[in-house]
Amino acid sequence: MARLHIALLALLPIFFILTVLSEVESAAVKDGKEKDSEHQGPSKKVFVPASDASNFFKRRGRRSPKLYAEYVAEHKMQVAASERRREYYDEQSNEYENHLEESRNEQRERNRENAEQWREYHYDGIYPHYPHHRPYY
Template identity: 55%
Template sequence: MTWTRALALFVLATLLILSFSSFVESAAVRDDSEPRRRQGAASQVFVPEADASAFFRRRGRRSTRYYELQAEQRLKIGQSEQRREDNEEQRNKYENYLEEERDEINERTRETNEQFREYHYDGLQPRYYWFH
């Protein structure tokens, strides 16, 4: 039963804190050097047009370092793309070479087997097949 009392006390303390927190504006220290006019939540969200345009003008300018980084990144992407294409081309050449080599070996083997059969076939007996 002690844990139910502790839970009830915790819930009551939480409700008490939440009910009085609406009177507190914020936990940060306010700067009272310039007075602000309060018009509710709208004054906190919306800023004057001059301040907004100055903010976006200031944020719109980018340093030359940004453009240098962009150019370097484009160069790196281009180099990696070129390297990828070269590797793919080399792989295709090697695969074609292997295929031609395999075909040539198979053709030589087939010719050798054919010559062996012709040489050993005397024409008197039918060829022996494994299946009957």
């Protein structure tokens, strides 16, 4: 029972705030059901009809030519994007080449060590260790 009283007391201020704020005029655009005679003053300058609002950012038509500044801005963006792309791929290829070089060096070192161990194990003392001292057959 005490929980019910606490919940009702917590919800009572929220209900009061919502009822008071519903009567206050807000900054939201009206849906056009009220008359325009109610809105006079600075709000008349801020809010525009829906047809003008939808075309506000579309000042240039689809078929009209772009301004030179727009071409320049688009070109700069394309150049910057291609530069970033080129730097990224250069960095990736450099990292891959470094990785390949390291792995090849490690493989060569392992092969050299294996060959050296094989030579030491199989050396019978007849021929020298080095291939340029071996006779040709």
